[in-house]
Amino acid sequence: MTLKLQLENVSLPLSEFSLKADLTLTAPVTGIRGPSGAGKTSLIEIIAGLRRPASGRIVLNDHVLCDTAARVNLAPELRRVGYVPQDLALFPHLSTRANLYYGHRPNGSATSHADHVIDLLEIRPLLTRRVHNLSGGEKQRVALGRALLASPQILLLDEPLSSLDVRLKEKILPYLLSIREDLHLPMIYVTHSQKELQTICDEVLTVEEGRITQATLSE
Numbered sequence: 001m002t003l004k005l006q007l008e009n010v011s012l013p014l015s016e017f018s019l020k021a022d023l024t025l026t027a028p029v030t031g032i033r034g035p036s037g038a039g040k041t042s043l044i045e046i047i048a049g050l051r052r053p054a055s056g057r058i059v060l061n062d063h064v065l066c067d068t069a070a071r072v073n074l075a076p077e078l079r080r081v082g083y084v085p086q087d088l089a090l091f092p093h094l095s096t097r098a099n100l101y102y103g104h105r106p107n108g109s110a111t112s113h114a115d116h117v118i119d120l121l122e123i124r125p126l127l128t129r130r131v132h133n134l135s136g137g138e139k140q141r142v143a144l145g146r147a148l149l150a151s152p153q154i155l156l157l158d159e160p161l162s163s164l165d166v167r168l169k170e171k172i173l174p175y176l177l178s179i180r181e182d183l184h185l186p187m188i189y190v191t192h193s194q195k196e197l198q199t200i201c202d203e204v205l206t207v208e209e210g211r212i213t214q215a216t217l218s219e
């Protein structure tokens with residue numbers, strides 16, 4: 001899947017500064033890094049539709065998601081944007097299956113897409129388990145699966161490995177690479193880890209006090 005995500009003169013006032021974005025993303029996987037409190041999550045949430053910018057325009061593959069001048073701001077579920085927040089936001093009392101299919105959007109070959117995702121992430125044995133009984137790594141895979149079953153055109157990942165210990169990081173990273181290689185799904189990947197940036201990302205942006213600059217992967 002090719003990507004063209006345009007953020008045109010996007011501005012969001014935060015407590016100490018404003019987040020400003022004026023860029024076009026086309027890389028398969030764009031990494032986002034920057035100090036704590038720099039505005040990384042805010043940027044992701046604007047794209048996901050969870051926050052409304054004060055001004056600007058956001059266009060995903062020629063589909064207008066937000067245009068403040070035209071008073072357009074699509075609801076998150078209408079954006080074809082998959083989002084896995086830092087806290088995963090799973091429903092603990094529901095089964096893995098119910099969580100997975102929560103935002104399910106059949107994409108034509110519906111069953112095969114769902115089956116493919118479930119097998120790719122190796123979560124079939126977990127389908128009938130309640131989510132609150134799953135391990136951290138299992139929950140992470142279920143959250144990824146839920147986002148993928150909504151057939152997004154882009155996947156937004158906010159520090160997907162940061163809460164996992166080293167052993168689990170090593171286990172989950174290959175699944176993220178499979179999403180990249182097998183599903184060819186473009187991603188925006190927020191991380192503090194240079195290793196993750198180098199392993200999974202094609203380009204990297206740095207966010208500092210709301211300002212976004214292009215960086216190189218080797219820095």
Ligand SMILES: Nc1ncnc2c1ncn2[C@@H]1O[C@H](COP(=O)(O)OP(=O)(O)OP(=O)(O)O)[C@@H](O)[C@H]1O
Nearest residue numbers: 013014015016034035036037038039040041042043
């Ligand atoms: N709803 C809000 N209104 C105003 N300011 C906010 C809001 N949410 C967060 N902020 C502030 O905006 C700044 C950026 O927050 P954000 O969560 O986007 O940073 P971040 O780069 O993702 O940080 P971290 O790496 O710690 O997750 C912080 O100073 C935060 O306190």
